[in-house]
Amino acid sequence: MKCNPEYSSKEALLSLYQKPLLELVFEAATIHRKYHNSREVQMSSLLSIKTGGCPEDCGYCPQAARYHTDVDAHKLMNVDEVLNQAKNAKANGSSRLCMGAAWREIRDNKDFDKVVEMVQGVNEMGMEVCCTLGMMSEGQAKRLKNAGLFAYNHNLDSSKEFYSDVISTREYEQRLDTIDNARKAGISVCSGGIIGMGETEEDRVGLLMSYMEMENPPESIPINALVAVEGTPLEDQKPIEQWELIRMVATTRIAFPESIVRLSAGRTKMSMEAQAMCFLGGAGSIFAGDKLLTTPNPEFNEDKEMFKILGLVAKESFADGEQPVTNPDPILLEKKRLAKQRELELEAAKSKVQDDTFEPRKVRTVDSL
Ligand code: SF4
Numbered sequence: 031m032k033c034n035p036e037y038s039s040k041e042a043l044l045s046l047y048q049k050p051l052l053e054l055v056f057e058a059a060t061i062h063r064k065y066h067n068s069r070e071v072q073m074s075s076l077l078s079i080k081t082g083g084c085p086e087d088c089g090y091c092p093q094a095a096r097y098h099t100d101v102d103a104h105k106l107m108n109v110d111e112v113l114n115q116a117k118n119a120k121a122n123g124s125s126r127l128c129m130g131a132a133w134r135e136i137r138d139n140k141d142f143d144k145v146v147e148m149v150q151g152v153n154e155m156g157m158e159v160c161c162t163l164g165m166m167s168e169g170q171a172k173r174l175k176n177a178g179l180f181a182y183n184h185n186l187d188s189s190k191e192f193y194s195d196v197i198s199t200r201e202y203e204q205r206l207d208t209i210d211n212a213r214k215a216g217i218s219v220c221s222g223g224i225i226g227m228g229e230t231e232e233d234r235v236g237l238l239m240s241y242m243e244m245e246n247p248p249e250s251i252p253i254n255a256l257v258a259v260e261g262t263p264l265e266d267q268k269p270i271e272q273w274e275l276i277r278m279v280a281t282t283r284i285a286f287p288e289s290i291v292r293l294s295a296g297r298t299k300m301s302m303e304a305q306a307m308c309f310l311g312g313a314g315s316i317f318a319g320d321k322l323l324t325t326p327n328p329e330f331n332e333d334k335e336m337f338k339i340l341g342l343v344a345k346e347s348f349a350d351g352e353q354p355v356t357n358p359d360p361i362l363l364e365k366k367r368l369a370k371q372r373e374l375e376l377e378a379a380k381s382k383v384q385d386d387t388f389e390p391r392k393v394r395t396v397d398s399l
Pocket of ligand 1: 084085086087088091092093094131132133134164
């Protein structure tokens with residue numbers, strides 16, 4: 031993945047962002063057509079596999095335990111339930127499933143084992159699997175890669191300068207480390223941000239500069255508009271204008287010509303015309319389905335209708351990279367072997383107890399007469 035060297039300084043990127051809108055969209059559309067099939071848009075589904083109760087304090091997030099929101103918290107879903115939802119999303123045209131868990135970081139426990147099984151199952155279904163599970167070590171990344179993970183999402187959210195206005199429980203550097211760990215494991219990186227949190231235009235460009243400074247910018251850059259949820263510190267934030275989202279999508283497209291720019295949260299507030307401008311200006315993916323983790327999103331059918339009107343087609347999975355191989359997971363195999371061994375030992379112990387309590391029929395011997 032390469033970035034556009036013409037815009038590698040903050041000044042150049044800011045003047046690009048501030049260009050007259052139609053010129054900006056035209057430039058983005060030209061680049062988009064050069065690097066991508068402009069009629070194809072990927073439909074992805076986002077599934078919250080573990081909701082709420084998160085110890086972090088991201089100011090926009092209704093899943094943070096410290097905020098009083100209406101989120102329906104639930105523990106980690108079971109593997110079969112997730113596979114059924116994936117099947118359903120695939121039948122509705124989604125070629126990628128992003129599974130999100132409201133965790134600060136991945137822990138090496140039974141829940142992570144379950145996620146590994148989910149990744150294996152969804153990849154074997156022929157869908158691109160992306161996970162967003164919080165901070166991740168290199169070892170955990172390797173385990174997910176081995177299970178067949180295609181991409182890992184970890185957003186930088188905003189510029190380094192503005193970040194601490196929104197989040198205090200996790201450093202920007204820690205986010206960069208997780209992205210690095212995904213890279214080292216050979217996992218495709220999905221990382222983007224949110225606009226409308228009270229940041230300046232310089233901060234929006236600053237987010238993109240963080241990706242410019244990477245040796246390998248993300249293959250996938252989701253651009254979200256804040257969905258201000260009651261009970262969160264950003265609940266009173268004024269909604270952004272649709273034009274701002276179009277501008278951000280187009281700037282991202284030009285700055286990172288090879289990446290997929292994903293039009294993510296905030297679509298419910300956009301008209302079809304505004305979404306069409308985003309597709310023209312380089313958005314190559316939307317999230318489909320009525321929920322985006324916990325916030326509302328247009329229904330599958332509305333999106334299908336929009337695709338029909340705009341002449342868009344849903345992109346197939348693995349159009350931008352080979353399907354990873356799902357290998358057996360050594361930890362799961364060992365756990366299954368130990369469980370089997372315990373089962374056998376238990377059975378042996380049970381039959382021993384039966385043997386010990388077995389009282390043979392008393393036989394009268396000569397002595398007992
Ligand atoms: S965005 Fe993620 S890490 Fe931050 S509070 Fe929400 S669930 Fe937790």
